[in-house]
Amino acid sequence: MNRTRTPVRTRTAIRRRTAAAAVLAAGALWLAGGAGPASADEGDGGDGGVHLLLNSAFDNRPGELVDIQVQGIRGHGDVTVSSPVFARPVRLAPDEDGHHGRPAIAMTTEPGTYPLKVRAGGRIVAEERVEVKPSERPSFSVTTPGQVLRPGERLWMAYDDLYPGETGRSFSVHSPAFRAPVRLTHDPSSTDWNNPRLFSGAAELPPGTRDGTYKVTLYGAGGRVVDEKPLVVRAARPGDRDYVGRARGPAFFDARAETGPEDARAHGHRVPAGGTVNVLWRDRSPDRGEEERLTATSPAFERPVRLRRDDSKAADGDDPRYFAPARIRRGLAPGSYEVTVASHHGRVTKVGKLQVTAGAAGASGRGDGDGGGPGASATTVAYVAGGTTAGVLAAAGLGALLRRRAAR
Known part of the structure; x- marks a missing residue:
C-alpha cells in the first residue's frame, strides 16, 4: 500500500x-x-x-x-x-x-x-x-486517523513543536512494533523547509509483526515522555484490496529421486509409517520475509517441517513453490492425518489430508532425510540434481545398504 x-x-x-x-x-x-x-x-x-x-x-x-x-x-x-x-x-x-x-x-x-x-x-x-495565522500546539503524528498498517510496511512519524517556549533538540520514538527506537530529526532540505521545528523519522515494521494495536511513545531529552499514539497493525486478508497472495497446497509427492513437485497430489497420497513424504506449497506473491517462516505441521510428522524455496531450473515459470521432506512417525496407526500450512501472517491457513499406511521395511517413500528442507536427504538431492541416473542409482544403493543393515 x-x-x-x-x-x-x-x-x-x-x-x-x-x-x-x-x-x-x-x-x-x-x-x-x-x-x-x-x-x-x-x-x-x-x-x-x-x-x-x-x-x-x-x-x-x-x-x-x-x-x-x-x-x-x-x-x-x-x-x-x-x-x-x-x-x-x-x-x-x-x-x-x-x-x-x-x-x-x-x-x-x-x-x-x-x-x-x-x-x-x-x-x-x-x-x-x-x-x-495563530500558533498551533505541538503535535505528534504517527498515522492518519483510522489507518491500518501492514507487517513489513514503512511508517513515517513527525513531531511538530513550532510553538512559543519549545526548545527541545532531541526526540526519539519507541514501540514494541519497532526493531529499535527511531530518532526524529529536522531536515532543512525537505518539503517542510519552512518549519524549523518539524522533526521526522521512519521505521519499517518487521514482516512478522503480529496483528494488534501497539503503543508508540515519543520521548524528549532526559527520557521525558512527550506523547503517545496507538498504531494498528493487521496483515492483509483474502478480500482486502492489497492482498495479492494466491496460496495453494499443501500437496504431497514421494521422496523418490524420480518424482518431483509436478507429481504432487493434494488428495489421496499414501505414505507408510516411518517413511518420508515431501510437502509442497505454492504462492504467487508471498508476504515479505515469509520464505523463512513457512512451516508444515501435522500430528503424523516427527517434527514440524520448514519449507524451503525451490530455486532449481525445474521451477522456472511456475509460481514460487516451497517444499521439504517430512518424516512420518514410526509405529503410527494407519489412517488419514491433517497437514497444515499457515501463511500471510496466519491469515491464510490451508489443510491437506495425508493417508498413512502400515509401516514396512523398504516401503515406497522411505528416506533418510531429517526434515530440513530440499536438499536435506539423499533422495531430495537426487531430485535437485535433475533426477539423473547417477542420482537414482545412488539412492537405490543407499536403500540396499539400509536393508542389509536391517537384516543383520
Whole structure:
C-alpha cells in the first residue's frame, strides 16, 4: 500500500498552492514593470525590472520561515527587507539569481496581514504582504486517523513543536512494533523547509509483526515522555484490496529421486509409517520475509517441517513453490492425518489430508532425510540434481545398504 505521511503533508500542500499564488502575484508585478510606490529607476538606476518572489507568504505560523528572492537589482549596496513580522530588518545575501534570504516570523507575531518592503539604495523597490495565522500546539503524528498498517510496511512519524517556549533538540520514538527506537530529526532540505521545528523519522515494521494495536511513545531529552499514539497493525486478508497472495497446497509427492513437485497430489497420497513424504506449497506473491517462516505441521510428522524455496531450473515459470521432506512417525496407526500450512501472517491457513499406511521395511517413500528442507536427504538431492541416473542409482544403493543393515 502507498506510504502515508503525517498530517503535516496536508499543510504542505496548502503552502504549495499559496506559494504558487504568490508567484503568480509576483508575475503580475513583473508585467507592471516593478512593485511598490518607487520604481527600479528611482531605486537603483535600472530598467524597472525588479522582481520580488515570496515563498510561504500566506498561511504562516509564528516561527515559520519566509523565502524571499529579489531579482533585477543592479549595482552594489545593501538590499534589505523589513516587515512588522520580523524582529528587525533582514539583509538579503547576493546569489546567482539576485538577492536571497529566509528569515523567520517572530514568535510573538499576532494573527493578521502585514506589509513587507524591499529597499535598495535607500529606496523602496518592491512591496508585498505576509499573512500570519495563530500558533498551533505541538503535535505528534504517527498515522492518519483510522489507518491500518501492514507487517513489513514503512511508517513515517513527525513531531511538530513550532510553538512559543519549545526548545527541545532531541526526540526519539519507541514501540514494541519497532526493531529499535527511531530518532526524529529536522531536515532543512525537505518539503517542510519552512518549519524549523518539524522533526521526522521512519521505521519499517518487521514482516512478522503480529496483528494488534501497539503503543508508540515519543520521548524528549532526559527520557521525558512527550506523547503517545496507538498504531494498528493487521496483515492483509483474502478480500482486502492489497492482498495479492494466491496460496495453494499443501500437496504431497514421494521422496523418490524420480518424482518431483509436478507429481504432487493434494488428495489421496499414501505414505507408510516411518517413511518420508515431501510437502509442497505454492504462492504467487508471498508476504515479505515469509520464505523463512513457512512451516508444515501435522500430528503424523516427527517434527514440524520448514519449507524451503525451490530455486532449481525445474521451477522456472511456475509460481514460487516451497517444499521439504517430512518424516512420518514410526509405529503410527494407519489412517488419514491433517497437514497444515499457515501463511500471510496466519491469515491464510490451508489443510491437506495425508493417508498413512502400515509401516514396512523398504516401503515406497522411505528416506533418510531429517526434515530440513530440499536438499536435506539423499533422495531430495537426487531430485535437485535433475533426477539423473547417477542420482537414482545412488539412492537405490543407499536403500540396499539400509536393508542389509536391517537384516543383520
